[in-house]
Amino acid sequence: MSPERDRKILLLIIIGFISGVCSDEHELVWSLKTALAESNTKLFESWKPNISVCEFAGITCDDTGSLVKEIDLSNQNIRGSIPFESVCQLQSLEKLSLGFNFLHGSVTEDLNKCSRLTYLDLGNNLFTGVMPDISSMIGLSYLYVNKSGFSGTFPWASLESMPELVVLSVGDNPFDPTPFPEQVVKLTNLTWLYMANCSIGGQIPAGIGQLTKLINFEISSNDISGPIPSEIAKLLNLWQLELFSNNLTGKLPVGLRNLTNLQFFDASMNHLQGDLSEVKFLSQLKSLQLFENQLTGEIPPEIGEFKQLVNLSLYRNQLTGPLPQQLGSWSDFNFIDVSENLLNGSIPPHMCHNNKMTELLILQNNFTGAIPATYADCKTMSRFRVSNNMLSGVVPSGIWGLPKAKIIDIANNNLEGSITSDIQDATTLGQIFAAHNRLSGELPQEIVKAASLNTIDLSHNHLSGEVPATIGGLKHLDTLHLDNNKFIGEIPNSLGLCDSLSDINLAFNSFSGGIPASLGRLPTLNSLNLSSNQLSGEIPGSLSSLRLSLLDLSYNKLVGAIPESLSIEAYNGSFAGNQGLCSQKVTYFRRCSSYSGGVSSWIRIVISCLSVGSVVCLLILAYLCYLKTKGGKEGAAAEMPWNVKSFHVLSFMEGDIIDSMKEENLIGRGGSGQVYRVSLKNGMDLAVKYMRNVDSGVRAKRQLAGGIQKEFEAEVETLSSIRHVNVVKLYCSITSQDQESRVLVYEYLANGSLWDRLHDSSNQKLGGLDWITRYEIAVGAAKGLEYLHHGCERPIIHRDVKSSNILLDEYLKPRIADFGLAKIGRTDTCTQLIAGTHGYIAPEYGYTYKVNEKSDVYSFGVVLMELVTGRKPIEAEYGENKDMVYWVCSKLKNKESVLSLVDSSISEGYKEDTIKVLKIAIMCTSRLPTLRPTMREVVKMLEEANPCKLVAIINLSKDKQNVLM
Known part of the structure; x- marks a missing residue:
């Protein structure tokens, strides 16, 4: 056989081998397209069976042009499960990048067969289950599994075989809690270490100093304790250091000053002490975040010379002294929040030097001097908050007209x-808080052009003149406080056009004329205070239709009869100081008479005195009889002394409540006690929650008592100060002196809970809920939550939003109830127990124990799904360990399947309207909290989805938009 023939045979063998290999490679890559067929992406349009796999979009081959070296399908909107068994047979595969998609399902041990990988990115997906062992990838340099959805135990031991690892990104996953992994500090080639929010505990080890190549180190939102180790000062290449939301203690370590390349430093929400002396050397800083610690001392003046600094957040510490006057004057300064410290001096004037500043927050300090005029031209400002200081001088006129200001x-x-009049330019302005100043002059007519206003508080000033008659044009107005000023003229009748108004306080002015009858038509009005004015005429009968928690018309010049429905004990002091009023029921007013003649005035006085005396005697006799009866009763409840704290004017005694807590009045039982319906003699119905420690074991009893005590205190603290039409009213708390028994007295809601009306078959006799009613319940409940999150001095996180905690009155208007798990104040705080109800709990709360408003938003999204589908959050049909959110998302394939989600009892004509609400529900239940809207945004979107008028279609996130539109 000739050498030439041998070469031809060999060439044919090689060609055949390569052809076989190419055929195999094509088939293996093609399996990806098959597995991801449900994806909505143009990526696969170039994947055709008759072309080389190397021509496929996202595929890179090696130098031979035949073997797949890289697969990069990141950020392509692909969804489905990856067939790793096939993919890992690609013998030259070095890079597999699948991040920022919607991949789901579990990842099998087949992944470990991709042993040649140097780059693996599975991050920002929706995988489930445990991440498998990857110890075979001994050449791996880049590992991204952040925000991937993996749970269980991360295979930390696999890292021991990866000495070349440059990037390790494992954060934002619900891994099992573990101390700081010792394998990590041995990876001396690391430049990027992202371990935020993945259940790391213990202390940062001193060995962290060995990772001298680190550029980025993030271990925020974990359970790290102890001090920041001094060895961190060895990381001279650090560009970003993120330690926030842990339990770090001690001072900023000596040597931190050595990190002169540091641009982003965040150690906020810890327990750090000491001063900022180490920070003054970090002149390259762009962002410094140390809020919510216990730092003391002055802010170093050197910080004012930082030419790159754009963000400074030091609020809720104990810092003293002035702010550096050059602060922000060198760069595109964006944000400052130094609120709730002990700072003094004047406001630095040049922080909006380049007109880039968005937020100036310095409230609750001791700043003095005037507001610098430079901020009147800060067109980018969205939040201008300087309250609770000692500022003086004239407010620069341009401040009122900042075009992007929201507050x-x-x-x-x-x-x-x-x-x-500059206020006409403040088209985005939502809230004005200017109470307790020395403002003067008239309220300008142009305020009506600030159409986004929902809160105006100008109380306790020297404002005068008349309130603009056109103020009713502020359609979003919720709160109007003009009390303690010098206003004159009539109360504008147009206020009755502000359908969102819930709180009006015009007290202590010189308003005259009559009370506008239009106020009685405000559907959400909850508090009305018109006291201490010069109002005259009769009380409009339209006020009788309001459900007010506060009504005060005292000290005016009102005449005529008090409407019968307002003549109740709860409003006892509401009409004082109006000599011309009369009443058939309120005893301290003269009786109304239909004729002018008759008995002379002195005889009427005698009769009145005798009548009052008789009533007093009868009351004394009745009380003595009550005491005698009470003394003869059996049982601890009747005999024990009680302490009462009232939060509204009461028309009952504690005895009326305690005596009615009988078995026949029992309407419900819960984990913390029983609920009774109490009907008073005056026709008023109350709901009474009775909480008592009954466990016989001493230790168990103490634990139970502690739990009930916390729940009781949480509910009282939350509800005692709330005045909102969509939040249940707490009249009073009653506590036994031995602290063993606790009673909460609420308004009684006749139609039970939303859960009962939707899911309890025994309630079917009450009739189903049509879509208009369901929609109104959704809006009302949303407004209640919006008030809790945004309308209180400190935000209130409910933590147990569900349909059984949304109660319905006789008109099916909703009230948010049961605040036993509520948290007040700072958000993103940790708790050691998962609070809430299965099916409603936000996914991140289940593994990070973090409390914030977005957790409530998720739960409310589930409630919206209940209203649309009529289904329960947990049902067998959804599958094992699956809930309604998963089930709804699995049906978003086409319009027909989406419409099939709608409760069959809802009229066909409203089904398109229900889909608008379903879109909002899907946004509320986004897996990532940052993608969820705020409750204020939810209310706005729901109002736009009103089925009773033409509305704009709400935009949804890209992954759902094509299906739902």
Whole structure:
């Protein structure tokens, strides 16, 4: 056989081998397209069976042009499960990048067969289950599994075989809690270490100093304790250091000053102490975040010379002294929050030097001097908050007209000047807080052009003149406080057009004329205070239709009869100081008479005195009889002394409540006690929650008592100060002196809970809920939560939002109830127990124990799904360990399958309207909290989805938009 023939045979063998290999490679890659067929992406349009796999989009081959070297399908909107068994047979595969998609399902041990990988990215997906062993990938340099959905135990031991690892990104996953993994500090080639929010505990080891190549180190939102180790000062290449939301203690370590390349430093929400002396050397900083610690001392003046600094957040510490006056004058300064410290001096004037600043927050300090005029030209400002200081001088007129401002808060200072016509330019302004200043002049007519206003608080100033008659044009107005000023003229009748108004306080002015009857038509009005004015005429009968928690018309010049429905004990002091009023029921007013003649005035006085005396005697006799009867009763409840704390004017005694807590009045039982319906003699119905420690074991009894005590205190603290039409009213708390028994007295809601009306078959006799009613319940409940999150001085997180905690009154208007798990104040705080109800709990709360408003938003999204589908959050049909959110998302394939989600009892004509609400529900239940809207945004979207009018279609996130539109 000739050499030439041998070469030809060999060439044919090689060609055949390569052809076989190419055929195999093509088949293996093609399996990806088959597995991801449900994806909505143009990526696969170039994947055709008759072309080389190397021509496929996202595929890179080696130098031979035949073997697949890289697969990069990241950020392509692909969904489905990856066939790793096939993919890992690609013998030259070095890079597998699948991040930022919607991949789901579990990842099998077949992944470990991709032993040649140097780059693996599975991050930002929706995988489930445990991440498998990857110890075979001994050449791996880049590992991204952050925000991938993996749970269980991370295979930390696999890292021991990866000495070349440069990037390790495992954060934002619900892994099992573990101390800081010792394998990590041995990876001396690391430049990027992202371990945030993945259940790391213990202390940062001293060995972290060995990772001298680190550029980025993030271990925030974990359970790290102890001090920041001094060895961290060895990481001279650090560009970013993120330690926030842990339990770190001690001082900023000596040597931190050595990190001169540091640009982003965040150690906020810890328990750090000491001063900022180490920070003054970090001149390259762009962002410094140390809020919510216990730091003391002054802010180093050197920080004012930092030419790159754009963000400074030091709020809720104990810092003293002035702010550096050059602060922000060198760069595109964006944000400052130094609120709730002990700072003094004047406001640095040049922080909006380049017109890039968005937020100036310095409230609750001791700042003095005037508001610098430079901020009147800060067109980018969205939040201007300088309240609770000692500022003086005239408010620069341009402040009122900042075109992008959402909140102007100058309350509790000594500021002067007037509210100028510039306010017409504040088209995005939602809230004005200017109470307790020395503002003067008239309220400008142009305020009506600030159409986004929902809160106006100008109380305790020297404002005068008439309130603009057109103020009713502020359609979003919720709160109007103009009390303690010098306003004159009539109360504008147009206020009755502000359908969102819930709180009006015009007390202590000189308003005259009559009370506008239009106020009685405000559907959400909850508090009305018109006291201490010069109002005259009769009380409009339209006020009788309001359900007010506060009504005060005292000290005016009102005449005529008090409407019968307002003549109740709860409003006893509401009409004092109006000599011309009369009543058939309120005893301390003269009786109304239909004729002018008759008995002379002195005889009427005698009769009145005798009548009052008789009533007093009867009351004394009745009380003595009550005491005698009470003394003869058996049982601890009747005999024990009680302490009462009232939060509204009461028309009952504690005895009326205690005596009615009988078995025949029992309407419910819960984990913390029983609920009774109490009907008073005056026709009023109350709901009474009775909480008592009954466990016989001493230790168990103490634990139970502690739990009930915390729940009781949480509910009282939350509800005692709330005044909102969509939050259940707490009249009073009653506590036994031995602290063994606790009673909460609420308004009684006749139609039970939303859960009962939707899911309890025994309630079918009450009739189903049509879509209009369901929609109104959704809006009302949303407004209640919006008030809790945004309308209180400190945000309130409910933590147990569900349909059984949304109660319905006789008109099916909703009230948010049961605040036993509520948290008040700072968000993103940790708790050691998962609070809430299965099916409603946000996924991140289940593994991070973090409390914030977005957890409530998720739960409310589930409630919206209940209203649309009529189904329960947990049903067998969804599958094992699956809930309604999973089930709904699995049906978003086409319009027909989406419409099949709608409760069959809802009229066909409203099904398109229900889909608008379903879109909102899907946004509320986004897996990532940052993608969920705020409750304020939810309310706005729901109002736009009103089935009773034409509305704009709500945009949904890209992954759902094509299916739902």
